[in-house]
Amino acid sequence: MKQRIKIWFHSGNSPEIREFTLRKSILICFLILFIACTGTVLYVGHDYYLLKQADHDNAALLETVANQKNELKDQRRQIQIFAGEIQGLKDQIAKLGRLENQVRLIADIDKSGRSSGIWGIGGVSKVDLDQEIPLDAHHHALIREMHHQVKQIQSVADKEKLDFNDLIDKLTKKKNLLASSPSIKPVSGIITSPFGYRKSPFTGKRTFHSGLDISNRMGTEIVSTATGKVVFAGRKTSYGNVVIIDHGYGKATKYAHVRDILVHKNQQVKRGEVIATLGNTGRTTGPHLHYEVLVNGTPVNPSKYILN
Template structure:
């Protein structure tokens, strides 16, 4: 068997044919080296491509992480803003509740249900809103707490709306009563004698003073403290010129020692209408108006019915 392989070649059409002989073992070795080199180059090339792919994917992942971190900070900022809005909403609901209580006190309307429901709801800790805290840390608890507070505040707001609706209905019913309730000063001036027991300037004895004496210049205008009807407008012994207003609902006001009466019996008047001029008629020690408030015939302290 031949152990050599002959190879003939020529470089051109007119050149001589040259012959080479190569041993089979050498040719096999060269072939093996060539195949190994090709395989090694292919492996290195494949490995290089994989490394480039991994590097590319790593760059994308790094960019994704940066974007997610920015999104986390943005979410924290939004949550912090949302928490602030929740606190503002809670304060507004509380303010409405306080306002409702004041209106009910003035109008003498009792609360028919429990409070607004915001009592006991704490604020969101500021530390939980730190934008640098990892999203997974305290995030679930924070979101759960905010969700709970939003729910409670929403229920409180709905209840407050129902309370106001009930209050409006009650105020409608009491509107005539409120309009007929004395609530303002009948005249500006100085209080020279209060309601209650005093020493009489005429007898020197202790006696009950059923009204309030307010002094000012003679001729100062006197106004009605509430809506009503003039039930008396004439001169009367001791108290001089007298005007009595029947406000309905058992409420009556009296004005004595007037210089001049400007209304007539049976006339309807409204709060702030001028009804007379301050004077010194009847048994009096100087220009003033004797002002009385009576509820179901019983004199009460007029100061309790002066809000201005």
């Protein structure tokens, strides 16, 4: 006799009890089928979950790769910009070199032996950096060349710094030399007696006149013809009231027969600064300035030093 399984159901709304009878084999088959279906659903669901997870990870990975590609392009674009800036620095250094050469030419100052020039050995490379490399191409060669040229630029910049310091030092010395060189007329007026041999107005004999005599009315302002230091301001026998200024570099100027002395000994004066007024003190035949230029103590022709 086949085994059967009875199942009773009771509903709370009815007093009746229902009975179902199932064969044991059918129940077992149903349970097996249920378990198989449940297992299949779970397997398919798990596989679907893994597939969705992989799809999500793949999308995230693709987004990361895309971001990295964009970042790489931005970096390469920056590299190209830097290459352009390096090229600009090279051009600026070249301009500075040309400017330095122009200044040296104008000021007649030779270049020191410390410099090897802007271009050539030890200088900046003449090779232009390729800024037009496609963004999807490798930039390794460009980066290496940039590093190389940056080092060269630094080296040349250090040399140019030395050259400019040398130039400034020499220009300063030249400026001081020029400022110390008598170059203007000490007083307005007429030159009544030039530098050199002449007939003495007092003795009538041929004598050497060591300066220029410039005549004008009494009280006319007399200026220093160069920057310097007053080393004498007082009276000297036949010269009358005298101002002597030391300009350095072996140069000095003398202003004689002045009426009023407006400076004092050891006073620093500038070119064009009023130092006295024209007079006729000492041995003179009339109001005038006796002006001398001395180089290493020897009188020279003042006319050669008057540029105005």
